[in-house]
Amino acid sequence: MKTHSNLPTTVEDITRVTLMKGLAIIAVVTLHILSSLPPETYRLFPAANFNIFIDQLCRFSVPVFIALSGYALVRKYENRFNWKFFYSRRVARLLPLYFLWGVGLWVLFRFIPAWYPVNPPFQWWEVLFLGKGDYHLYFIPLIFQLYVLFPFFLYILKRFPRVFLIGVCLVQFATLLFFWHQDQQLLDVKFNTDQEQYIVFLAWLAYFGTGMFLGMKKIFEKAKNWLWITIIWLVGLVLISWSSSQSIQSGIDPLVALKFTRLLIMPYALSSVVLAIIIPWEKIRLPAFIMFIWKKIGEFSFIIYLAHTLILRLIYDTVNVGVNNTQIAITIGFVIALTITSYFFERK
Numbered sequence: 001m002k003t004h005s006n007l008p009t010t011v012e013d014i015t016r017v018t019l020m021k022g023l024a025i026i027a028v029v030t031l032h033i034l035s036s037l038p039p040e041t042y043r044l045f046p047a048a049n050f051n052i053f054i055d056q057l058c059r060f061s062v063p064v065f066i067a068l069s070g071y072a073l074v075r076k077y078e079n080r081f082n083w084k085f086f087y088s089r090r091v092a093r094l095l096p097l098y099f100l101w102g103v104g105l106w107v108l109f110r111f112i113p114a115w116y117p118v119n120p121p122f123q124w125w126e127v128l129f130l131g132k133g134d135y136h137l138y139f140i141p142l143i144f145q146l147y148v149l150f151p152f153f154l155y156i157l158k159r160f161p162r163v164f165l166i167g168v169c170l171v172q173f174a175t176l177l178f179f180w181h182q183d184q185q186l187l188d189v190k191f192n193t194d195q196e197q198y199i200v201f202l203a204w205l206a207y208f209g210t211g212m213f214l215g216m217k218k219i220f221e222k223a224k225n226w227l228w229i230t231i232i233w234l235v236g237l238v239l240i241s242w243s244s245s246q247s248i249q250s251g252i253d254p255l256v257a258l259k260f261t262r263l264l265i266m267p268y269a270l271s272s273v274v275l276a277i278i279i280p281w282e283k284i285r286l287p288a289f290i291m292f293i294w295k296k297i298g299e300f301s302f303i304i305y306l307a308h309t310l311i312l313r314l315i316y317d318t319v320n321v322g323v324n325n326t327q328i329a330i331t332i333g334f335v336i337a338l339t340i341t342s343y344f345f346e347r348k
Contacts, residue, residue, distance in 0.1 A: 017071070017072055018298035021065070028308075031055060031058045032136070036312050045245075049241075052245050055258050059258075059269065063269035070209065071211035071277055073147075074211075090144070090147045094143070094144065096345065097346075101307075102133030105134045106124070108331065142198065154212070157213065165210065165213045169210075171205050172207075178191075179261050194256070197259070207273050210270060210274065211273060211277065232267055235267075243264050313331075314331055
């Protein structure tokens with residue numbers, strides 16, 4: 001009987017993670033394209049149901065990114081862990097480009113006030129430590145919290161794997177239940193917006209922990225196992241799509257009705273995580289040019305993640321907001337300069 005722990009070589013593991021990163025970043029960009037469209041995108045029924053379905057389908061993206069981080073770290077450090085190397089590697093890999101784009105976007109948005117997400121602007125420490133440079137940058141402080149705790153998680157996982165898996169799922173469930181309670185409040189309370197909820201690592205802990213668990217345990221890659229997980233995935237997708245549609249029709253803000261930190265999204269997201277890791281994506285055979293593009297998207301998913309929101313602003317908001325030609329030219333130069341810098345940094 002073929003098991004996952006016996007199957008992948010280092011190359012196969014890297015290919016599997018790279019291909020899933022490619023799918024996940026495409027889903028992230030799709031979500032932000034939909035959110036850039038007019039508000040009627042989610043409100044004119046029945047046509048809005050299709051957009052809601054696509055939005056919810058793409059909600060596997062961030063959970064899978066987080067799970068792949070946990071999976072890859074366990075595969076690398078399960079048998080040999082060096083504290084100094086681990087933390088220096090995480091800092092060198094993430095923070096330079098995060099600071100470059102975060103501070104750069106903060107400065108750019110002060111030059112183009114129409115693009116700035118809040119008024120008054122965020123403070124510099126919020127930009128650096130809370131991901132306030134732009135709406136998608138919460139992910140770096142979030143994932144860094146999980147990296148800081150990874151050695152502790154690994155210690156527990158190696159000794160009590162099932163307890164660890166159940167524990168992280170219960171903690172996330174309790175966190176999302178608390179967020180659901182906050183969403184019901186009419187007052188301006190803490191953690192009542194998606195951005196405030198997204199940066200809390202507890203809201204994503206089950207995905208990171210499941211990725212770690214699957215990285216260490218023997219997972220059988222047989223179709224019968226995929227079948228039950230796929231059924232859960234399909235039922236979960238239908239449920240969250242229907243629930244979101246009903247909520248929006250009842251007058252709830254689409255940001256609240258569609259967000260990642262809804263309690264109902266856990267079964268869909270967790271089953272997405274399991275399928276993402278156990279399916280041997282590296283064995284898929286497609287035309288060579290498609291596989292090449294898919295792998296390149298996965299390899300440079302971090303740069304795409306950092307740059308795509310500003311590119312979407314250039315496409316949509318130059319018309320809707322009325323940005324002048326000088327601001328457009330400066331923004332194009334900014335995107336090109338930071339993307340080239342990021343590319344060479346990634347290559348290194």
